[in-house]
Amino acid sequence: MAREFLESFGGRVFALPMTIREPDQVEDFVAKTNQEFGAIDVLVNNAGGQFPQAALDFSPKGWNAVIDTNLNGTWWMMQSAARHWVANKQSGSIVNIVADIWRGMPGIAHTCAARAGVIYLSKSVAVEWAPHDIRVNCVAPGCCESNGFGNYPPEGSATFQDSNPMRHAGDEWDVAEGVVYMAANSGKFVTGEVLNIDGGQQLWGDPWPTGRPDYFRIS
Ligand SMILES: CCCCCCC/C=C/C(=O)SCCNC(=O)CCNC(=O)[C@H](O)C(C)(C)COP(=O)(O)OP(=O)(O)OC[C@H]1O[C@@H](n2cnc3c(N)ncnc32)[C@H](O)[C@@H]1OP(=O)(O)O
């Protein structure tokens, strides 16, 4: 579906079913994309997700699934793309979609840990890879309306409207425009940065993906 949508704009699309959690599948995907297009200009690590649950209830399997997708998977993609850029003496730009973690993420603490890891991983390699002309940045969405909202119980997603001082959710376009800014020539002097697209959620708001526990109800 995504392929047909993008092709409808006249774009050339290469698609391959794979999981970012498997380093071999990632390397195969990145190598084939390079073969298809000659080079990768921009890597946007958008794949990710989690389930809402109180941290006390996390099972080892659930914890590992979320860390494996959001931290490990993102890293395999970054490393593979960067290795190709360095080997072929090509410049590159990475934009990692993370999340607005700055006041913690109660109800999805596993993904908070993974995204915090990606942010500081990105800052570290932004320095290591600068000599290779590779920029590494992050975009941190607050609550932005997408298919993903369907993964939360109604009492959880109902809180997303009040997650920021604007008192409404953002949308996918808000995030996409931030990614373009970071990836395109507009961001040519920006690396190791995190762009928050959150309606001010880092300052005020009360999102609870699991639904707000009674203890936190004020009135
Ligand atoms: C405070 C700030 C709030 C901000 C809110 C922001 C709003 C939106 C944010 C978004 O990110 S939208 C993106 C939404 N998309 C998703 O979240 C996708 C969700 N799914 C996945 O990415 C994957 O399914 C997964 C969660 C990473 C799991 O991967 P995997 O397929 O390997 O796992 P499973 O085999 O399904 O499950 C493994 C294990 O995980 C536990 N578990 C899974 N789902 C749940 C659940 N719904 N509730 C509780 N536990 C869950 C469980 O232990 C599973 O093991 P088994 O029990 O199946 O043996």
Ligand SMILES: NC(=O)C1=CN([C@@H]2O[C@H](COP(=O)(O)OP(=O)(O)OC[C@H]3O[C@@H](n4cnc5c(N)ncnc54)[C@H](OP(=O)(O)O)[C@@H]3O)[C@@H](O)[C@H]2O)C=CC1
């Ligand atoms: N919407 C929001 O409010 C927020 C979203 N984010 C993050 O933004 C990104 C986009 O989310 P959004 O569009 O809302 O949600 P979606 O659930 O619609 O998109 C997530 C995408 O990630 C893909 N994906 C998940 N796991 C893997 C994997 N192991 N390998 C390859 N692809 C995978 C999914 O593919 P498939 O459909 O095939 O499963 C899906 O296309 C995610 O990282 C999300 O966590 C962060 C903060 C807030």
